[in-house]
Amino acid sequence: MEYSNVSALLEKYWACETTEVEELQLREFFAAHEGTLPPDLQEAAPLFRYYHAEEGEGDTMPELFTDVRAPWETATIVRPFWQGWMKYAAVLLVGVGMGYGVQQFIQKKQMTEGSAYAIRDTYNDPKLAYIETQKALQILSKNLNRGKSQMEKLSYLQEATEILEHDRN
Template sequence: MDYKYIEQLLERYWEAQTTEAEEAILKTFFAQPDVPAALERYRPLFAYEEAQQSVGLGADFDERLLKLIAAPNKADEPMQQMQKTSPTLRVKAHRVNGGISFRPFFQAAAAVAIVVLVGIGAQKSFNRDKEAWDYNPNNYSDTYNNPAQAYHVVESGLNMFQRTASADSTKEQSPEVEKDPIVNEE
């Protein structure tokens, strides 16, 4: 049997481009007992939800829990006996001032900040002899002599961005970008 459709659905599933109906097709396919060996490794992924739905509490869970709550615990009996016979102790809580306990941390943070600021100042003073940024567009030179080659590089970068953006399943599908006929002339 040919499983190309399932393989295509899996490829679309990994790219986050499947619909809920297509994912249901994949789940029913992997729920079958006779899945090919090449696709067997994907079975646990699609069978996970079905397996988790069958896990649940038993019908007698509530009764057992109520019995445990109502029954006295044997381990607590010595503690209850001791509480009845021993006198009550009063404990005073000592209040800790937050400024005193955090003072070493603030001192360390201040020392780090001073070291960082001195380092930035030293770096700026040593790099003064370098040329400033040139913001004049007339001084820029082209990186490609052939406009068609430059267009091809830009187009491949935009296509890569489009593939990455289309993999986002939370984003709505946008219409295809029309190519500019003036730029396409080669």
């Protein structure tokens, strides 16, 4: 086989496009040419020589296993009597827990519907509700304005810092 054909086969091999017959040709070529090869073929030579050397050895499996059965294959597993019932007890426990949770939810819902703390409209007069809302918003505004004065102090500090930095330069 000519070197140009081998180079073309190698390009196909690296692109994963070769058939088994072409790979066999490459293995046989590199096994037969252990001497000097062109530099572009020397790189792949050890790989294909290894494949050729290992080709015959992987055909048979060494005799490691015998027909004697392993101890765990012949022994019967004896479980305690209660172990089979544990899965049923777990399902029962989950069911009881879910029933208890639903019952607690229903009781809580009934308590809030009948109690004085249930969420409902507390003002029958819209004018009174409007006055109470204005009071709440005034308290909120007062507290927000307190924070605004602190922020103004920070802006004065920032201006002073900028003046000092400008004077240094």
